[in-house]
Amino acid sequence: MSPAVPSRWGPRWSRWVGRFLARVLWRTEVRGRDNVPRTGAAIVVCNHLGLIDGPVVHGVIPRGSHFLIRVEMMTGPLGGILRAAQQITVEGAGREALAQGLAVLRRGDVIGVFPEGTRGAGTATAVHGGAAWLAIQSGAPVVPTTIVGTRRTGESVNIWPRPGRRLLVAFGEPVVLTPPPEVRGGRAKQEWAAERLAEALRQQVARTLETTDLELPLDDPRRENRGGEDQA
Template identity: 75%
Template sequence: MTTAQAPSQWGPRWSRWVGRVLARGLWATEVRGRDRVPSAGPAIVVANHVGFIDGPVLHGVIPRGSHFLIGSHMFHGALGALLRGASQIEVEGSGRAALAQGLAVLRRGDVVGMFPEGTRGAGRADAVHGGAAWLALQSGAPIVPTTMLGTRHTGEPVSVWPRPRRRILVEFGHPQVLEPPAELKGRRRQEWAQEAVAEALRAQVAGTLATTTIELPADDGGRSDTEEALS
């Protein structure tokens, strides 16, 4: 994979405040474990994905500026201009160029945000794509498994914009560095890391669910598997 230039650090410096206003002002977002996000150095925040507002809410409550990998279908019109101005990373085609930019962000010592399920839906993390695992292996950056709850309820579409003061919960888990067995090489190493990310995210979601009355939606919100690009 060719070397890519990292997106500007300036975008997250203003856009995270937009996300924070939405999370804290428009909706009633409780945040747990903010101190678990490393205060310096590279990190990959990986979260389950249930609704349209997951991205802006999470971007707003991460205690540092972050660059999210976002499907190219979102980069149109006014929203596309906003995302580009916020220095978020557009995922096109196979996603290789986006991963290269994400790796450049991590090598710069900053935060990448990802929804490794790849689509909005029930948010159970039953399966994840391999992008976050690849970035973790290439950079040595820890993953921070993160739970999103309340951004979509059962019966609501994945595109829902929740009513004001909707109760939302975001919980950051403990950072984990992926350390595959030394004998694993190539594809087997990547597969091990991908499953490690999935297990960490599933465990994080299950642990959060055990401590709150907010539930995951019982449906997938009518999602389309082509709705989101690989994250």
């Protein structure tokens, strides 16, 4: 049975909500917008600091996007908004979410993933393999992306910053994860792609930090407290 493909209607309105938050409520500088392909499938992968990362990045991507979001976020009023926005719920092992994400990519649209899997320091030192699997299966380019400023040292991962805070989102050059011929077998290809994706994201974070006075938080309270994950 084919997975239900999220409707394009959700991102058509919800990205304007995200844009309002990014541009009006907070002062978000956006770099590298042209690195997001104007047409066709693309996977935006971003480091993860705090609660507002999702709506901010969703709002500044120059196209509609469907983000993979952990089921724990899909409750209450926020969950209702996310579902109406046709974001993709990640539950359990995430197989259904990945199937939906692949369907979106095959339709020629954009998927967003926070591959660290949880809000924290945003250093991308460890990433999960879902985005790499999507890249291998779809052939879609991956756009490594950095977000900085949404959480500062000592702040909760659930912080809703005061209006006017300065943020930065920087889209890097797209990367196509095509395993070389000597890498054979599904698992080997997956591991190869996951390593390349993680390295591309780490390099993008490092390059961004070299060109801004904004800094990543020095603490990682979610991991230190052994808390649960929130986004895939």
